[in-house]
Amino acid sequence: MMCPVCRVPAALRGGYCEYCQAPLRDEGGRLEVQYPAIQPGPVLVSLDLRSECPPGWSTRVKNMDGGTSFMPDPRGIAVKVAPRTSLPFVQDGVRARDLVCRSAAITFAPVAYVAIAARREAVGAAETQYTFDIDPSKRAARLIRRYATSKVAGVNELIPWTEHAAILGIGELNHFEIRVQGPAIEGWVNGQPCLRIYDPVYGIGYTAVMCCNPTDAPQSFVVCGFEVRTVAA
Ligand SMILES: [Zn+2]
Numbered sequence: 732m733m734c735p736v737c738r739v740p741a742a743l744r745g746g747y748c749e750y751c752q753a754p755l756r757d758e759g760g761r762l763e764v765q766y767p768a769i770q771p772g773p774v775l776v777s778l779d780l781r782s783e784c785p786p787g788w789s790t791r792v793k794n795m796d797g798g799t800s801f802m803p804d805p806r807g808i809a810v811k812v813a814p815r816t817s818l819p820f821v822q823d824g825v826r827a828r829d830l831v832c833r834s835a836a837i838t839f840a841p842v843a844y845v846a847i848a849a850r851r852e853a854v855g856a857a858e859t860q861y862t863f864d865i866d867p868s869k870r871a872a873r874l875i876r877r878y879a880t881s882k883v884a885g886v887n888e889l890i891p892w893t894e895h896a897a898i899l900g901i902g903e904l905n906h907f908e909i910r911v912q913g914p915a916i917e918g919w920v921n922g923q924p925c926l927r928i929y930d931p932v933y934g935i936g937y938t939a940v941m942c943c944n945p946t947d948a949p950q951s952f953v954v955c956g957f958e959v960r961t962v963a964a
Contacts, residue, residue, distance in 0.1 A: 852936035
C-alpha cells in the first residue's frame with residue numbers, strides 16, 4: 732500500500748507509516764491519513780510586545796537596513812517594512828521539531844501579510860522553514876514551505892491561499908499560530924483550526940514572526956505578542 736503523505740509504498744506500524752510517521756488507517760487495502768488535532772502543552776517562551784522587547788533588543792525601538800524601522804506602539808511593536816521584503820523579527824532560541832508558536836498582529840494595507848514560522852533552519856547557504864501566512868485583506872491564509880539564500884527565495888505552496896471566516900480584516904487584530912508535530916502542520920486563526928497538511932520534508936528548527944511586504948511601497952504592521960509552547964504528549 733502507498734502512504735498518501737510520503738508516496739512511499741509503506742507498511743503500517745502501530746497506526747503510523749513506517750517511513751514518514753504520518754498517522755494512517757487501513758481502509759480495506761487503501762491507506763487514509765488520520766488527523767488528530769495537535770494540542771498545545773506548557774509555555775516555553777511568552778512575550779507581551781506591548782511592554783517587552785523582542786529577544787536581542789536593548790530597547791523597544793530599532794532601525795535596520797533597507798528602510799525597516801520599529802517603534803513602540805501601545806498595541807505592540809510597530810514595524811515599517813521596506814518594499815518587497817519579508818522580515819523575520821521576533822525569533823527565539825527554541826529549536827525543536829514539535830511545537831506550537833503563536834502571535835498576534837495587525838496589517839494596514841492590501842496584500843501585506845503576516846506569517847508565523849516553524850522549523851527555521853540553516854541548510855548550507857540556504858534557510859528553510861514552514862510558514863502559515865495570513866492576509867487580512869483577502870481574509871485568507873496559506874501553508875507553505877519557504878527557502879531562501881542571499882540571492883534567491885522560493886515558496887512551495889502546500890495549501891494555496893484559502894479564505895477562512897475566522898480571519899479578521901485590515902486594521903483588526905488577528906491571533907494566529909502554527910502547530911507542528913511530526914509531519915503534521917496546522918495553521919490556526921483566532922482559536923479556530925484553519926489549514927492542515929502532512930509534509931515530511933523539514934524536520935527541526937526555530938520559530939519566528941514574519942512581516943511580509945510584497946508591495947512597491949513601505950508598509951506598516953503592529954505585532955502584539957509571541958508565545959512558544961511544547962506539544963502536549
Ligand atoms: Zn508515509
